[in-house]
Amino acid sequence: MTGHDHQPEHLRPGSNDHPLTESSAIPGTDSPSIPELTGDSEAVRELLLALSVGFTLPAPLPSGLEGNEELDSIIAAAKDAGLLLSDGSVVGTARYALxxxxxxxxxAALQRELVGKVLAEGRVLGDLARDLARSGLQDSRVAAELEESANRVLDTDPRLAADLYAEALLAGNHELANAARRAQASAAIGDLDAAGRIVDRLLALPEPPDLRLGVDVAAAVWAQRGMLARGADTYNWLGPDRMDGSAPLAAVAMxxxxxAVGAEELLAAAPPSGSPxxxxxxxALTQEGLRRTLGPAPQLAxxxxxxxxxxMNASGAAIPLPETPAALAALCALHSGEPAVADHVLTAALAAGQGGDAARPRLFLLRAWTAMQQDNADEARLAINEAVKANHWPLAPRDELLLAALDVGLARRGSEVHELVLAWDRAREAMMHVSVDLFSLLPWGELMICAAxxxxxxxxxxxLDGAWELLGRLGNPLLWSVPxxxxxxxxxxxxxxxAELAxxxxxxxxxxxxxxxxxxLAAGGKAWVSVLAxxxxxxDVETAARGLAAVGMPWEGARLAGHAAAHAEERRDMVRLLACARDLHPQSAPSGGTSERLADPHQDVAGTPVPEGVSPSPTDPSGLSAREREVGRLLLEGKTYREIGEAIYISPRTAxxxxxxxRRRLGADSRSELLVRLRLALGEVHPPP
Incomplete structure (x- = not known):
């Protein structure tokens, strides 16, 4: 090996891993050199070179130095020359020059000799192997140790495993020898493209090594890409005879x-699993629980x-999965009207690192969904932020769809029409990248509502036709079809x-x-029809509204009660329903904050006007109370009195x-003048879109 192409990278001039740069060369010379030595200069040079390569004092040392009777004097000469420090390390300038x-x-010959001596002593190379691989040394012993180290941490620390596998390749490991495991590590850290490329090359071979693991990775990557059926096809291609411990994963994908029929046939034909x-x-519990969700007693799932x-949390494994057990449990809870249970499961899974880095964004997004469903927009947005920054890689397509549906749902619940339109535009893009599967029905349901x-x-x-067709193939299971x-x-x-409602x-x-x-939900739907009529x-409406809140849908319940209040003929009914709406959804705030909605203590729970003689609510410099500013913002959005009332749970007359x-406080003589003055008072220098 000649030239600098194979020079140890961390020792090259200008390398960030080495403390020296070109400026470290000894002044006054055209090329790096070391100060003039006294005594046995060649022996001192050999000692310093060996130590620079990685040998240590007192041992091991190269054969030419080990056992040398003059070693102590050589060491002393190096120290006297100021080239060897007391801790046995070579001075930086000299090390660089050598x-x-x-x-x-x-x-390279010295490095190989060092490897042989370390292994002969029965020691592992450890970090030395990584340093040697990164320096460009190709040695099968170094590659083997790096691969073994990567295998040990693959399930628990896939990011470290990915680095070790890459270094094993640098050290000369065969590219296909550990391809499936390299793909697993890439998929586990969220690098779907790299994992997919590795698996593609692997599965194209006539007799690929670690075939079953390669199929597991391929199926997991397809699932994250929002193409779960392709993952199921991959397991069908593998066949039950080669399925072994992957049968539960195949059943989840199918x-x-x-x-479901194919899953049952596969599980019946697959060999029994190994150690428990x-x-x-x-x-095993994952596939059994998922199968129960399709049966007549889904509450057992x-x-x-x-x-x-x-x-899975206890195992600490980060293996490739079509869907994590935590995500399936959370989806089952959400489809059962138990969002609080879903949140608890997801919190525990995130704390345990279930599924590795690749699973974190999805788990956070599902937490955001539970928060949104429980009418906690702030917590939902915090969870979304955690999901977006949870991984170095972009969100997988199926998670992009979930995020898009969350944005739509939050904008719809916040009565933010402009934000809803923007979120819908983003959702339209996300929809084009994925297909429908059983585990994406919640976002598709939200998108159905927004589209309407x-x-x-x-x-x-x-x-949606595909969603109904999928449910039909599964026998229209109650748990999945009801929401x-x-x-x-x-x-x-x-x-x-x-006609569409019936x-x-x-x-x-x-x-x-x-x-x-x-x-x-049937009672809620019936109540909505009666209100609209x-x-x-x-x-009856209050009972239906509180029933919706009891199954984790407080916003839907408050919306029903508020809409009914706007249509109530009797004042006592209006007051009762508005009180119910406020009770179920007290933090509603289209302007973005919860405190502003509740800031006016002189507005009673029913939203009736403040009686004469009662001191007015606190005002800001514009002269408007917090409630009036809120109403003003909605008015600037073009909402009618009825729409304002529905948004903040007051009657149209109160609005x-x-x-x-x-108008009186701002001195406006007309509606158009009021709108102008409101924009100034609220800081809206331009009309809202």
Whole structure:
């Protein structure tokens, strides 16, 4: 080896890993050199070169120095020359000069001799192996130790494993020898492209090594790309004879893509699993719990999936998965009306690092969904922020869809029309990159509702047809289909389409015989229809609204009560329903904060005007109270009195009273003048979009 192509990288001039740079060369010379030595200069030079390469004092040393009777005097001469420090390390300038001026083949020979001596002593190379590999040394012994080290930490520290595998390649390891494990490490840290490229080359071989692991990685990558059915196809290609311990993973992929029959056949044909380790038990419980979600008693599935998540946390393994047990348990809880349970499971999984770095964004996004469903927008946005920064790599496509649906859902619940339109535009892009599967029904339901509100149903109709077809292949399981039917009810109400409403309402009524959640949602749908027809009893609406809140849908319940209050004929009904809405959704704040909505203590819970003689609420320099500023912002958004009332749970008449008071306080003689003065008072120098 000649030239500098194989020079140890961390010792090259200008390298960030070496404390010296070109400026460290000895002044007054054209090339690096060391100060003139006294005594046996060649022996001192050899000692300093050996120590610069990685040998240590007192041992091991190269054969030419080890056992040399003059070694002590050589060491003393090096110290006297000021080139060897008391700790046995070579002075930086001398070290740099020696390595720069020594042929690469000589350095490599010394490095190989060092490896042989360390291994002969029965010691592991440890960090020395990494240093040697990064320096460019190709040695099978170094590569083997790096590969073994990577294998040991693959399931628990995939990021370190990825680095070690890369260094083993530098040291001369064969590219395909550990391809499946390298792909697993890349997938576990979120580098889907690298994992996919490695697996593609592996699976194209006639007899690929570690075939089953390679298929596991391929299926996990397909799932994260939002193409779960492709992952199931990969397991079908593998076949039951070669499935071994991957059968539970294959069952998850197949059920998630709508092929429960194929999953049952595969599990029956696959050989029995091996030792009952924590990981094996976690995977077995995962597929058993998922299968239960399709049966007549889906309430038994949630405890099983929670136990699967607990066992996966305890195992500490970060193996490739189509879906983590924690995510499946959380989805089961959300589909059962138990968002608080979902949040607890997700919190524990994140603390344990379940699924490795690649799984963290999805777990955080599901936490955001539980927070949004429980009407906690601030917590949802915090979880979204954690998801976005949880990984060095961009979000996987299936997680991009979940994020897009979260943005849509938060904007819809915040009555932020402009933000809703922007979020919908982003969601349209995300939808094009994924296909529908069982584990993405919640975001598709939210997008269905948004599409109906924005009159964009055609944008999601094909995907929703696929969702209903998938559920049909699975036998329309109650746990998975009920929330999507509820989304269909809300979409039909927004579209004012009785024909579209009827099948979803009928499905909820039929399901209510076997599902408490379906019964609550059926009552909620019935209440909405009666409110829109202005033929309702306040007590029935309140019962339905509080029922929705009890199954983790407080915003939906408050929305129902608030809308009914706006249509109530009797004042006592209006007061009762507004009080219910405020009780279920006290922190509603379209302007972005919760304190502003509750800042006016002189506004009673029913939203009635402040009686004469009561001191006015605190005001800011504009002369407007916190409540009036809130109403003013909604007015600037173009909302009617009724829409203002529905947004902040006051009656339309109360909203009108607020506007009248604002006109008087701001001295506006007309509505157009009021809008101008409001923009100035609220800092809106331009009209809102």
């Amino acid at each position: 390595l720069k001026g020594t042929p690469n083949d000589r350095i 059920i998630g893509s709508g092929n 380790t924590l990981l094996a038990v976690a995977l 949630l405890p099983e999936l929670i136990r699967a998540s607990d066992m 509100r924005l009159r964009e149903t055609r944008r999601v109709s094909h995907s 999507l039917h509820w989304a269909g009810v809300q979409a039909a109400l927004l579209s004012e389409s009785p 099948p979803h309402a009928a499905a909820l009524v039929r399901a209510s015989e076997h599902s408490h959640l379906a019964a609550v 202005s033929r309702f009893e306040a007590s 009108e009273h607020h506007v009248a008071r604002m």
